[in-house]
Amino acid sequence: MAANLVSGGKLDREAVGLELSRYLDAVIRAAHFDLRFRFESPAVAAADGIDEPDVIVSFDGGDCEPLLEHGAELLKALEFIGVRWLRLDPKLHDRVRFDCGNYRADQLAELKLSAKVAAARVRETHLPFRFNPMGARERRIVHLVLRDQPGIRTSSEGAGDDRQVVVFPATTK
Numbered sequence: 001m002a003a004n005l006v007s008g009g010k011l012d013r014e015a016v017g018l019e020l021s022r023y024l025d026a027v028i029r030a031a032h033f034d035l036r037f038r039f040e041s042p043a044v045a046a047a048d049g050i051d052e053p054d055v056i057v058s059f060d061g062g063d064c065e066p067l068l069e070h071g072a073e074l075l076k077a078l079e080f081i082g083v084r085w086l087r088l089d090p091k092l093h094d095r096v097r098f099d100c101g102n103y104r105a106d107q108l109a110e111l112k113l114s115a116k117v118a119a120a121r122v123r124e125t126h127l128p129f130r131f132n133p134m135g136a137r138e139r140r141i142v143h144l145v146l147r148d149q150p151g152i153r154t155s156s157e158g159a160g161d162d163r164q165v166v167v168f169p170a171t172t173k
Contacts, residue, residue: 011054034062059100
């Protein structure tokens with residue numbers, strides 16, 4: 001199935017939308033959720049060009065609250081299963097994002113801001129800054145936000161659920 005969903009290294013939004021609609025219609029109906037979804041076009045380009053998916057699925061309706069409880073676990077689970085429904089190559093998994101009430105977009109903006117603040121702090125104090133453990137997608141975003149920042153470098157340390165991004169002064173090894 002995935003072969004028909006990718007064209008020129010990008011997801012075919014129309015084909016992906018049709019498949020995700022089949023998946024979400026079935027899940028929403030079976031779970032008796034009061035939810036509607038729509039496909040949004042990503043911004044023409046994020047100001048920083050980081051982590052812009054090809055497909056954004058945005059939810060609204062009376063059952064948005066359960067989607068966002070406990071750090072949006074249900075929303076993330078629906079996305080996880082949806083991406084697997086599409087049978088995409090793992091490298092393309094983050095090209096699809098589910099959101100509700102801009103929760104995920106706001107989290108992403110906050111993470112980017114936190115990365116920039118951490119970099120400024122490291123440049124000022126010349127001391128490393130260690131982020132709390134985070135998932136691979138979030139670590140990748142921090143690394144991308146800071147990749148061209150002067151006077152600092154980043155590294156991921158730890159294993160599994162304890163993996164963290166550490167921001168170092170550029171001269172510290």
